[in-house]
Amino acid sequence: KQEKVEPTKQEQASLSEQIRAVRKIINKIDTPNLTSTEMNTNTEKHLANIEATHINIFQMLYDLKRRVEQLESNQQSTSGKPIESQPAATNTDDDDDNDIDLFGSDDEEQSEETKKCLVDYTAKKANKENVIAKSTIVLDVKPWDDETDLEAMEKAVRSVEADGLVWGQSKLVPVAYGVKKLQIGCVVEDDKVGTDFLEEKLCGFEDYVQSVDIVIFNKAQ
Structure with a gap:
């Protein structure tokens, strides 16, 4: 169950300022056909709707923030360390030389192993061909x-x-x-x-x- 979040003091001050602005606008409206009681009732409903809307917005923003923090926490626990942007790899002549030296030995070993397999296969095939039915x-x-x-x-x-x-x-x-x-x-x-x-x-x-x-x-x- 998600916890309810109360607006901060700064957010409450902003909300109060908006409510006062709305009150000023309403006071300037010419409403000769409305009684004072009806006007006050409509104004209170309007202000209540504005306040409820702001609270809902704050709640959604808070939920979104919590969700992002949870995703970041899960990602860090999986990788064991915070995700950091990796710098783009730069290729230099020295790096190319190191790559050639590094993988050259593996290629040479694979080549020798391949040659050995071919020799064994050829010998077995020759022996098989020499077997007379x-x-x-x-x-x-x-x-x-x-x-x-x-x-x-x-x-x-x-x-x-x-x-x-x-x-x-x-x-x-x-x-x-x-x-x-x-x-x-x-x-x-x-x-x-x-x-x-x-x-x-x-x-x-x-x-x-x-x-x-x-x-x-x-x-x-």
Whole structure:
């Protein structure tokens, strides 16, 4: 709740002077149609309105002053010190030199750090590019019948050579009625040797090979 403020002595004197001036003006007005009682009543009302208006003005000015002081107090408590006007910065040759020296070291450190990051990134990228994608494949090579020379068939299979192809272990697996198939593994580089290539080459040995099936296909780690 805002406190009421009484006018100061100086303000009261000013108000009294204005009231006296108003009284003088009213006394000079020719009011033949008004009785003395009516005139006095109107004058008193007018003076009361003037006095109330002045008091309201004083109250508003006081409230405004209090509000400004409160804002300044809050601002000072936030910043920890009174707000002072900052002088305009002047650029001199010495200041420019100091700025260059001051920030030059930071730029140099950032430049060195950037170069280091680029070197690390390039090395990692090169290592990643050097990693060759490989796959492990197990093939079932089926002969025509039980009279097929399986040893000769395996020799023919291993005769297939290509860049990125390495043959692994093999074994004979029984199928039915005395027929056995050749199960052989190999490791291939994905971008050089594919399953279509292997099937085409092995099926080319028509004297031994009836069909070729891919049993296992795993990406090498």
